[in-house]
Amino acid sequence: MVQHQEQAPRRPVYLVDGARTPFLKARGRPGPFTPVDLAVQAGRPLLMRQPMAPTDFDQVILGCVNVISEEMNPARVAALRLGMGEAMTAFTVQINCGSGMQSIDTAYRTIQGGSADLILAGGAEALSHSPLLLQQKAVNWLADLQLAKSPMAKLKALGRFRPSLFKPVIGLERGLTDPIVELNMGQTAEVIAQLFGITRAQADEYAVSSHLRLARAQREGWLDNEVVPAISADGRIYKEDDGVRPDSSVEHLAKLRPVFERPYGIVTAGNSSQITDGASWMILASEEAVKKHNLTPRAVITDSCWSALDPEIMGLGPAMSIAQLLSRHQYRLDDIDLWELNEAFAAQVLACLAALEDETFCREALKLEHCFGRIDRDKLNIDGGAVALGHPVGTSGNRIVLHLLNALERKGLKRGIATQCIGGGQAGAMMIERL
Numbered sequence: 001m002v003q004h005q006e007q008a009p010r011r012p013v014y015l016v017d018g019a020r021t022p023f024l025k026a027r028g029r030p031g032p033f034t035p036v037d038l039a040v041q042a043g044r045p046l047l048m049r050q051p052m053a054p055t056d057f058d059q060v061i062l063g064c065v066n067v068i069s070e071e072m073n074p075a076r077v078a079a080l081r082l083g084m085g086e087a088m089t090a091f092t093v094q095i096n097c098g099s100g101m102q103s104i105d106t107a108y109r110t111i112q113g114g115s116a117d118l119i120l121a122g123g124a125e126a127l128s129h130s131p132l133l134l135q136q137k138a139v140n141w142l143a144d145l146q147l148a149k150s151p152m153a154k155l156k157a158l159g160r161f162r163p164s165l166f167k168p169v170i171g172l173e174r175g176l177t178d179p180i181v182e183l184n185m186g187q188t189a190e191v192i193a194q195l196f197g198i199t200r201a202q203a204d205e206y207a208v209s210s211h212l213r214l215a216r217a218q219r220e221g222w223l224d225n226e227v228v229p230a231i232s233a234d235g236r237i238y239k240e241d242d243g244v245r246p247d248s249s250v251e252h253l254a255k256l257r258p259v260f261e262r263p264y265g266i267v268t269a270g271n272s273s274q275i276t277d278g279a280s281w282m283i284l285a286s287e288e289a290v291k292k293h294n295l296t297p298r299a300v301i302t303d304s305c306w307s308a309l310d311p312e313i314m315g316l317g318p319a320m321s322i323a324q325l326l327s328r329h330q331y332r333l334d335d336i337d338l339w340e341l342n343e344a345f346a347a348q349v350l351a352c353l354a355a356l357e358d359e360t361f362c363r364e365a366l367k368l369e370h371c372f373g374r375i376d377r378d379k380l381n382i383d384g385g386a387v388a389l390g391h392p393v394g395t396s397g398n399r400i401v402l403h404l405l406n407a408l409e410r411k412g413l414k415r416g417i418a419t420q421c422i423g424g425g426q427a428g429a430m431m432i433e434r435l
Contacts (some may be wrong), residue, residue, distance in 0.1 A: 011286055013111045013295030015432060016404040019046040020280035021230045023390040025243040026128035031277045032232035034393075035064050036071045038279035039078035039124040041230040043149035046281055047082060047120075052387040054083050058116035060090035061106050063099025063123035064394040065324040067092065074124060084120075092422040094394070096423040097344065098306075099123055100280060101397025105304045107284045122281035123399070125392035129277075135167065166245060171223050178311045185314075185423055186260040186267045189345035192315045193266055196354040198347045200266040204253040206346040207387045214384030215246035222383060226406050229282060241389040243274045276390025280398040299405050302415070302431040303328065309365075309425050315348035316365075316426025318419040319355040323366045325417060325429045333373050336431075337413035338398035342420035343385035352421075353380075382407055396420060401430055408434045 021042045024031055033041065039062060047054045062075035071077050075090040084090075092101045100123025148154040177184040183191070193203070217223050218240055230238045248270075258265035259272070290297055305328070307320040318341055326332070333356070343349050353375055355361045362371040384405065385427035386396060400418040408416050419429035 010112050013108045013301045014285050014287070014290060014295075014435075015299040015301065015401075015405055016283040016285050016290070016295050016297055017046060017050065018226070018280065018282035018400060018405065019043075019228045020395075020399055021278050022227055022238045023241045023276045023278035023392060024238060024242065024273040025390055027354065027366050029128065031126060031128035031146065032234075032236065032238075033126055033277060034068055034071060034129055035066070035126045035279070036074045036077045036081065038126060038277060039074065039122060039281070040081045042122070042228060042279040042281050043078065043082045043120070045228045046283070049282070050293075051117070051295070054183060055085040055088070055100055056293065057079065057084060057118050057120050059107070059110065059119045060084060060088060061103040061119060061121045062090070062092050063094065063101070063103045063398065064092050064125060065094055065096060065099055066127060066393070066405070067410075068126075068129055077289040078124070081098050083138075095426065095428075097342065097391070097393050098397050098422040098426065098428040099394040100399065101401060101418070101420065103426045104282055104284065104301075104398060104401055104430065105428070108301050108304065111284055111286050117286040118293070119284045120281055121284055121398070122279060123395035124279035125394040126277040127275045127392055132287060176423065178314070181310075182313045183312060184260065185344065186272065188312060188314050189267050189272075189348045189351075190261045190265050192351040193347040195313070196351045196358070198266065198350045198354065200254075201250070203266050203271040203346040203348055204250050206350055207253060208248045208250055210343060210346070210381065210384040211245045211248040211386040212384075213382065214241065214244045214388040216306060217383035218244065222410060225270060226402060243254055243276060243390045244384070244388045251292065264289060265346055266347055271387060272274060273344050273386035273391035274389070276392045277357065277396050278390065278392040278399070280395050280402055282398060282402055297435055298409065299432045299434045302433050304428065304430040306426065306428050308427075311425035314423060314425040315344065315351060315421045316355050317421040317425065319352045319361070320366065321419050321427040321429035322356065323362070323368065323372060323419065325431055326372070327368075329431075336415055338382065338404060338407055338411070338416040339375055339380045340385070340404045340407075340416070340418040342391065342396050342400055343381065343387045344391060344421055346387055348421060349381075349385075397428065401432065405434070408432075
């Protein structure tokens with residue numbers, strides 16, 4: 001007779017605290033902070049206000065996509081600069097736009113399984129530091145020149161030089177283009193906008209709403225317990241997200257030309273997320289760590305899930321993750337008090353909302369008998385999103401969980417879901433409940 005060993009009960013995992021830097025819009029040159037600089041700027045004040053020492057953590061996990069050459073494994077570099085000790089294990093995770101959420105999810109699973117009790121999980125990205133690359137033909141030319149042995153061979157190689165060889169390839173542009181379907185992220189937003197009949201006016205209206213909501217949150221001080229100032233090497237203080245446009249209007253956005261599908265596309269610079277630098281951290285703890293360090297947990301992670309689909313329609317990923325998460329717990333949309341759906345593009349958010357209301361999509365793609373219904377816009381991205389404050393790729397997934405927690409506390413609500421589409425045709429979603 002085969003005896004089946006009972007599975008150990010899963011330990012609850014708590015969100016204790018979190019902080020992020022202001023999100024700083026890229027302005028045509030490398031910004032004042034590298035990814036690790038940003039991680040340190042967010043991490044120092046967060047760790048300083050904790051009752052435990054930085055060395056009391058078991059692990060550090062950091063999401064980062066555009067790792068620069070001087071900061072290989074930025075999680076470890078940041079941990080050392082944060083004074084967490086030479087014995088601190090730290091590793092970097094990368095799942096494109098979901099990297100910051102993946103860090104939380106990895107920490108959640110690790111603590112839940114009993115392998116750790118206290119983890120610092122974050123995301124850091126400095127898109128303004130994305131590299132300029134050499135074309136492959138320039139690389140080959142340099143290799144031929146280097147390998148030439150005789151003076152005649154070197155002269156021959158030099159004779160093949162053309163100035164055009166050194167026209168740079170923009171690394172960020174290539175990184176935001178899917179190599180399988182050969183569409184950039186903006187083009188995938190155009191695809192799903194067409195599938196669900198999203199109009200230019202709707203996208204612009206949504207973008208204006210995002211800016212006005214963020215501007216109000218800044219004005220009311222609702223982000224004060226979330227955003228910590230960043231101080232650059234020259235002493236300049238950055239206090240708040242600087243991409244917001246409080247005077248944004250549909251009339252102004254209507255004047256902008258489509259970026260990806262001219263002349264009839266609907267995705268413009270005004271209704272897309274901004275290229276931005278920023279970092280965010282969250283502290284996760286087991287019940288044992290809460291008791292040991294006398295912590296006050298603020299929320300518990302209820303569940304998380306990841307999904308995947310055709311990269312050409314990658315922006316619809318959140319609809320799949322939402323459906324998976326709700327079905328698993330037999331919840332309806334109305335059972336969720338607040339939503340954070342990362343705004344890669346206004347059209348992409350609107351297409352996700354439309355997909356959850358669409359009988360055909362829910363039946364054929366989600367394998368449901370009926371559609372989920374409508375997410376109340378008053379519960380969605382209530383303080384704006386990436387269209388207004390930017391989308392530092394490796395950070396955003398962490399930020400939306402952090403802000404969801406803060407928004408639930410401010411509103412006195414219980415349950416929320418943070419979700420995002422991920423370049424390459426994936427998505428992630430995380431459900432938390434406030435304590």
